[in-house]
Amino acid sequence: MAVSSPTQTTQIMNNVDAVRATLYDAMKNDPRTVILGEDVGARGNVFLITKDFAKEFGPQRVIDTPIAEASIVGIAIGMAMEGLRPIAEIQFADFIYPAFNQIVGEAAKTRYRSNGEYTCPLVIRTPYGGGVRGALSHSVSIEALFYHVPGLKILAPAFPADVKGLLNAAIDDPDPVLFLEHKKTYRLIKGEVPDGHYTIPIGKANVLKEGTALTVVSYGLYVHWALEAAQQLAGEGISVEVIDLRSIRPMDKTTILQSVEKTRKLLIVHEDNKFGGIGAEISAMVAEEALFSLDAPIRRHCAPDVPAMGYAEPLEHEYMSSPAKIADAMRELARF
Amino acid sequence: MAKTDTKGKKLERNGLSDDQLRTIFRNMLLQRQLDNRGFQLNRQGKVPFALGSEGHEALQAGAAMAFHRGKDLLAPYYRDLGLALGIGLTSYEILLSLFARAADHNGGRQFPNHYSSKAAGLMSFSSILAAHLPHAVGAAYAMKYRGERGRAVLVTCGDGTTSEGEWHESVNFASIHKLPVVFLVENNLWAISTPIEHQMGQPEIWKRAAGYGIPGRRFNGFDPIETYGNVNEALDRARNGGGPTLLEGMCYRFLAHSTDDNDMTYRTKEEVAEHRKDDPVPLFERVLLDHDVMSAADVEQLKRDVLRETNEATDRAEAMPYPTAADLYTHLYEGAWQPWQ
Numbered sequence A: 001m002a003v004s005s006p007t008q009t010t011q012i013m014n015n016v017d018a019v020r021a022t023l024y025d026a027m028k029n030d031p032r033t034v035i036l037g038e039d040v041g042a043r044g045n046v047f048l049i050t051k052d053f054a055k056e057f058g059p060q061r062v063i064d065t066p067i068a069e070a071s072i073v074g075i076a077i078g079m080a081m082e083g084l085r086p087i088a089e090i091q092f093a094d095f096i097y098p099a100f101n102q103i104v105g106e107a108a109k110t111r112y113r114s115n116g117e118y119t120c121p122l123v124i125r126t127p128y129g130g131g132v133r134g135a136l137s138h139s140v141s142i143e144a145l146f147y148h149v150p151g152l153k154i155l156a157p158a159f160p161a162d163v164k165g166l167l168n169a170a171i172d173d174p175d176p177v178l179f180l181e182h183k184k185t186y187r188l189i190k191g192e193v194p195d196g197h198y199t200i201p202i203g204k205a206n207v208l209k210e211g212t213a214l215t216v217v218s219y220g221l222y223v224h225w226a227l228e229a230a231q232q233l234a235g236e237g238i239s240v241e242v243i244d245l246r247s248i249r250p251m252d253k254t255t256i257l258q259s260v261e262k263t264r265k266l267l268i269v270h271e272d273n274k275f276g277g278i279g280a281e282i283s284a285m286v287a288e289e290a291l292f293s294l295d296a297p298i299r300r301h302c303a304p305d306v307p308a309m310g311y312a313e314p315l316e317h318e319y320m321s322s323p324a325k326i327a328d329a330m331r332e333l334a335r336f
Numbered sequence B: 001m002a003k004t005d006t007k008g009k010k011l012e013r014n015g016l017s018d019d020q021l022r023t024i025f026r027n028m029l030l031q032r033q034l035d036n037r038g039f040q041l042n043r044q045g046k047v048p049f050a051l052g053s054e055g056h057e058a059l060q061a062g063a064a065m066a067f068h069r070g071k072d073l074l075a076p077y078y079r080d081l082g083l084a085l086g087i088g089l090t091s092y093e094i095l096l097s098l099f100a101r102a103a104d105h106n107g108g109r110q111f112p113n114h115y116s117s118k119a120a121g122l123m124s125f126s127s128i129l130a131a132h133l134p135h136a137v138g139a140a141y142a143m144k145y146r147g148e149r150g151r152a153v154l155v156t157c158g159d160g161t162t163s164e165g166e167w168h169e170s171v172n173f174a175s176i177h178k179l180p181v182v183f184l185v186e187n188n189l190w191a192i193s194t195p196i197e198h199q200m201g202q203p204e205i206w207k208r209a210a211g212y213g214i215p216g217r218r219f220n221g222f223d224p225i226e227t228y229g230n231v232n233e234a235l236d237r238a239r240n241g242g243g244p245t246l247l248e249g250m251c252y253r254f255l256a257h258s259t260d261d262n263d264m265t266y267r268t269k270e271e272v273a274e275h276r277k278d279d280p281v282p283l284f285e286r287v288l289l290d291h292d293v294m295s296a297a298d299v300e301q302l303k304r305d306v307l308r309e310t311n312e313a314t315d316r317a318e319a320m321p322y323p324t325a326a327d328l329y330t331h332l333y334e335g336a337w338q339p340w341q
Helices: A015-029 A053-057 A069-081 A093-113 A143-147 A160-172 A221-235 A253-263 A278-293 A313-319 A323-335 B018-043 B057-065 B081-086 B091-099 B132-145 B165-176 B205-212 B224-239 B269-276 B280-290 B296-318 B325-329
Strands: A010-014 A033-037 A062-064 A085-089 A123-128 A153-155 A177-182 A190-194 A206-209 A214-218 A240-244 A247-249 A266-273 A299-303 B073-075 B153-158 B181-187 B216-220 B245-250
Touching (some): A015 A033, A015 A085, A015 A160, A015 A177, A033 A069, A069 A085, A069 B165, A123 A160, A143 A177, A143 A247, A143 A266, A143 A278, A160 A177, A160 A190, A214 A253, A214 A323, A221 A240, A221 A323, A240 A253, A253 A266, A253 A278, A266 A278, A266 A323, A278 A299, A299 A323, B018 B224, B018 B280, B057 B081, B073 B132, B081 B091, B091 B296, B132 B181, B165 B181, B165 B205, B181 B205, B181 B224, B205 B216, B216 B224, B224 B245, B280 B296
Parallel strands (some): A123 A177, A153 A177, A266 A299, B073 B153, B153 B181, B181 B245, B216 B245
Antiparallel strands (some): A010 A190, A153 A247, A206 A240
């Protein structure tokens, strides 16, 4: 990635701008690219990500689909098998369940089951996550449901520069990619984004802050809160290393293991439920490969084992973490 | 088509030449032979599983004759042995699939009858019914998007599949965008053990076309010429910008669903025997003989050829190696892939 280049010009963007700009370039640069989903055309997506795209690129490339998630993904698979480069949108991640078979049973297996004869270069974008009063059906995290599935790649960038670099990588990728956009970060998180086309390699985590006392692994919105908490703990003399996974599958084992071997303590922080979540797999991996480097039990700071966050403010508050709650979890592990 | 003694009546050919009629008949004979071979090999303990397509021969051979090789795409389901043959797969390829050999298009990964061949225009599919319909529609969208006149997608399914939500979603989307796709339902009256009256309150599937605002037609799927006429007309319309069609070919599943099914637990011998009276293979043989398209000697020779071809393909495929243990790990993603573990 060219971010460090001193001559690189950048622009300040939020995450939603970064998605929009990257999709725009993809549409501009490759006539095989089509976008399909609910309300992506005339409405320009419910977050206005594709606003005016239909006017510029035409309704045949920016396709307002019927409300039918299974076939949004299924039709995109057929397009991909027949030479297009579709970007399918599921309006909210919560609505992805009807498309579960198309993603798990079809897209993830197309290359494998045909022994490489057919491929499925497909991006499925979807906004996920809470903290926006999204209630039971506009707030969920879905990554663990798909994490189990070989054949998929799952990305969940937290910063605008990563959104652009990884979305470009997803669009260029010859295999199906589930691209998760945390909706609370859409307008909340701003940052410098390099101009021009660049990609960030899929499967590479980013050490956002180096530290020595413990390692925190996170992704999505909670990366920002973990950073905030880590800064706070720095003031208390506790040095926390913060890793942003960015890529959930494949996962950057090397970066996690190197960090854990240095800090000897691991805290995993995610918004998705704890039981069977991404943190469970990271914990198992570290236990298998670096148990004797650890000075403390692995800790997971994740959502409780309930279906999702309720609509009422106290219910959402209880479900969600916060910089303060993450800081507490860090302190507790640091003290062990 | 008359069920017996067709002599003296003018043969409605739907434009098919004698050569084409013989090709259709050969396809039907070969499908039946290969279909039975699957069941035989299963009973010999040589293959773990086989799916039957007996009763679908006329429908599939007729439909395949309307398929334009090198242009059209076929999105079939698992009872389409005859369609696979008809668009260009060989008996050897069918047997490789049955024996799950490494040289199979799928490398021995998929169940038998789950064919895939990019060269033949046969789209890879799974066992999950109706999941392939959106793929067919997406491929048809790509054809239309690129402005490719003269190409269409033929997507098939059984009557059972028409209950799936994705069946509706696919026909609806194709109708909205007037896509070059033909939905061909091979109605054999049974969804494994569930008869048509327990699948739908209104049993004429073709009538649903009106609800989607597209042409629909039901025809006798035991008659390959009638099938060809309907599929050819619908594919031609699709290839020329006329949009999708819903076709329902009536046939019957003579065998159990698969080698793991016992159809006598849910239907009677008498019912099957009644439908056997309309068996399309001897029926079409009679038509060709009655109209001097083939002589009795030609037919006998053809049957010997088909049996020999099946035997040779069986021996050849059986002699081929299985995939190796290392093959479990290939083609998950492009390029070399390190599994997470």
